[in-house]
Amino acid sequence: MDFSSSSDGWLMQRFRAGDREAFAEIYRRRHAALFRFGLGMTADRGKAGELTQDVFVWLIHHAAQFDPARGDLGAFLAGVARKLLYHRERDERRWLPLAETAEAAGGQADEADAGGVDTEALRLAIARLPDHYREAVVLCDLESRSYEEAAELLGCAVGTVRSRLHRARELLARKLRPKVGPKNEIGRACR
Amino acid sequence: MNCQDEHGRLMELARGQGEAGPELEAHLAGCEECRRFFDEQAALGAALARLAQENAAAPLPAGVEARVLAAWPAQPAAWPLWRPIAAAALAASLAAAVFLARGPASGPPARAALAPSVEIPSVEIPFVEIPFVAPLAPYERAEVERMDVPVAALVAAGFEVHVVDTAGTVKADVLVGQDGRAHAIRLIAEANR
Numbered sequence A: 001m002d003f004s005s006s007s008d009g010w011l012m013q014r015f016r017a018g019d020r021e022a023f024a025e026i027y028r029r030r031h032a033a034l035f036r037f038g039l040g041m042t043a044d045r046g047k048a049g050e051l052t053q054d055v056f057v058w059l060i061h062h063a064a065q066f067d068p069a070r071g072d073l074g075a076f077l078a079g080v081a082r083k084l085l086y087h088r089e090r091d092e093r094r095w096l097p098l099a100e101t102a103e104a105a106g107g108q109a110d111e112a113d114a115g116g117v118d119t120e121a122l123r124l125a126i127a128r129l130p131d132h133y134r135e136a137v138v139l140c141d142l143e144s145r146s147y148e149e150a151a152e153l154l155g156c157a158v159g160t161v162r163s164r165l166h167r168a169r170e171l172l173a174r175k176l177r178p179k180v181g182p183k184n185e186i187g188r189a190c191r
Numbered sequence B: 001m002n003c004q005d006e007h008g009r010l011m012e013l014a015r016g017q018g019e020a021g022p023e024l025e026a027h028l029a030g031c032e033e034c035r036r037f038f039d040e041q042a043a044l045g046a047a048l049a050r051l052a053q054e055n056a057a058a059p060l061p062a063g064v065e066a067r068v069l070a071a072w073p074a075q076p077a078a079w080p081l082w083r084p085i086a087a088a089a090l091a092a093s094l095a096a097a098v099f100l101a102r103g104p105a106s107g108p109p110a111r112a113a114l115a116p117s118v119e120i121p122s123v124e125i126p127f128v129e130i131p132f133v134a135p136l137a138p139y140e141r142a143e144v145e146r147m148d149v150p151v152a153a154l155v156a157a158g159f160e161v162h163v164v165d166t167a168g169t170v171k172a173d174v175l176v177g178q179d180g181r182a183h184a185i186r187l188i189a190e191a192n193r
Helices: A008-016 A020-042 A045-065 A073-092 A098-109 A119-127 A131-142 A147-154 A158-180 A185-190 B003-014 B021-030 B032-057 B064-070 B082-102 B111-117 B151-156
Strands: B143-150 B169-176 B182-187
Touching: A008 A020, A008 A045, A008 A073, A020 A045, A020 A073, A020 A119, A020 A131, A020 B032, A020 B064, A045 A073, A045 B064, A073 A147, A119 A131, A119 A158, A119 B032, A131 A147, A131 A158, A131 B032, A147 A158, A158 B003, A158 B032, B003 B021, B003 B032, B021 B032, B082 B143, B082 B151, B082 B169, B082 B182, B143 B151, B151 B169
Parallel strands: none
Antiparallel strands: B143 B169, B169 B182
């Protein structure tokens, strides 16, 4: 059966009724966004893949928790991903203090070519931001979501998202600045 | 103009949101700190855009889709042939348990004797029919018995049971017909035990 033109709501109904193909279509539609979110948040492709997998396995057993009246499926799954990610990170206890971010980021930034900021350094710097700042950058700057969408997903006010994003970007610029040097894009911009 | 107050607008400007306006442009032209802040944020924005492109192009690790789809539970329609036998065995064992609990005395048990041990669950969980057992006749009277049912028997009969110890038992209400046959079952949530 071709589900390509079916709405998410209809697919969820079919999925709840036990239709495996409807579930597979939901996976095909939504996995890329969840993977990108995971990659932005963890800076680790393997972890992002595991997170994507965990979200859909969770969905199989908790499909009834999705209420279309409270938001669309994408936002619901992103919320699930966020919670699973924080559970996982709490379990792993692999947080690095923010002070280490500049070293890790700067160490790689020194090796960046003259074309600009090394994206791996930036990726690591984002992954080591405090939770609230990290998700603001990932949602608004990497995923290009509006402040309103991010606020709905995070369950906070639009102004809160904006201020978190501004603070996050200040931190990122500061962490990347000292080691970047004049050959880097940011460094050139600072001259 | 307070530079700190303008940083919010400058950051939005660096993100490609909004317009500077003549007043802010004039300030930027004359304020080195704000100019540096803006340039820095614009450069960061360019780097973030490149990172977003890299993330969008990054492939999902191999095997994720297969593992997700493999997690889909087996459907009742695909039950193998031994499932009816297992279900019948479950129904028989439940009937035996009911018989042993009631004792050899004939006739229906006194309701007063059951009442203290059976509490009405605060959360309504529907009964699930035990497969391959003839349904209750419309006139047939049934009673609910609470008992410990082996997890293995439930799994063998095709029920999906999420417990840590599959060798243990779970509390369940069993709907028992007049002839002592078990017709339906509902598991008791831990909070209601």
